[in-house]
Amino acid sequence: MMKRINREFDLPSYVANKLGERFKALEDEDRELRNQVSILQVENESLKERISDIENGGLGIRKVSDEDGGRIELAPSDEFVAQLTSDGVFKPIEPNVLKIGDDEAYLNDVVTANVTIASASSSKENIRELDPSMSDIKLPSPKIYERAEGRGGTEIGFIAEELPEFLRRGDGYDLKALVAILALKISRLEEELSKLKSE
Numbered sequence: 001m002m003k004r005i006n007r008e009f010d011l012p013s014y015v016a017n018k019l020g021e022r023f024k025a026l027e028d029e030d031r032e033l034r035n036q037v038s039i040l041q042v043e044n045e046s047l048k049e050r051i052s053d054i055e056n057g058g059l060g061i062r063k064v065s066d067e068d069g070g071r072i073e074l075a076p077s078d079e080f081v082a083q084l085t086s087d088g089v090f091k092p093i094e095p096n097v098l099k100i101g102d103d104e105a106y107l108n109d110v111v112t113a114n115v116t117i118a119s120a121s122s123s124k125e126n127i128r129e130l131d132p133s134m135s136d137i138k139l140p141s142p143k144i145y146e147r148a149e150g151r152g153g154t155e156i157g158f159i160a161e162e163l164p165e166f167l168r169r170g171d172g173y174d175l176k177a178l179v180a181i182l183a184l185k186i187s188r189l190e191e192e193l194s195k196l197k198s199e
Contacts, residue, residue: 061073
């Protein structure tokens with residue numbers, strides 16, 4: 001029996017047919033792999049864009065490293081408002097704009113080794129002495145009470161409504177202003193004591 005020869009491949013026809021089928025299968029696989037590679041490339045570009053968006057603060061957090069050092073910046077809305085520096089300092093991006101807690105949702109306790117109040121004259125305007133008569137302002141007596149919200153517990157402090165209006169901040173009071181008034185009262189008492197000693 002004479003074998004037929006496929007002129008394209010110069011092989012027996014049955015071998016050429018098998019090769020042709022295999023080539024077609026390989027071409028189909030190649031087309032499918034190219035489609036998958038194309039899909040993966042699109043997904044890769046999408047992931048790169050998403051990573052870039054995240055790195056640039058798309059989730060409200062971005063990592064920054066520049067001449068000011070490394071830090072993480074936080075943006076609960078469209079603008080970044082706070083940062084945590086590589087030195088462990090949590091601070092506002094712009095001075096004097098960050099507030100932690102409010103009248104409805106305040107912190108239970110702040111545990112710290114020190115409290116420093118930024119108070120350089122360069123950050124202030126219209127500086128003037130307190131009116132000496134402010135030392136005559138009657139302060140309410142401190143109270144002991146149990147906090148009705150959150151963790152509760154016994155506390156000692158003032159009732160905001162009993163304090164003079166200029167010391168109040170929302171449902172609380174301005175501790176810095178209270179300390180300043182107490183310092184004024186102590187200074188006045190020291191002056192009076194000094195006068196009594198010299199008589």
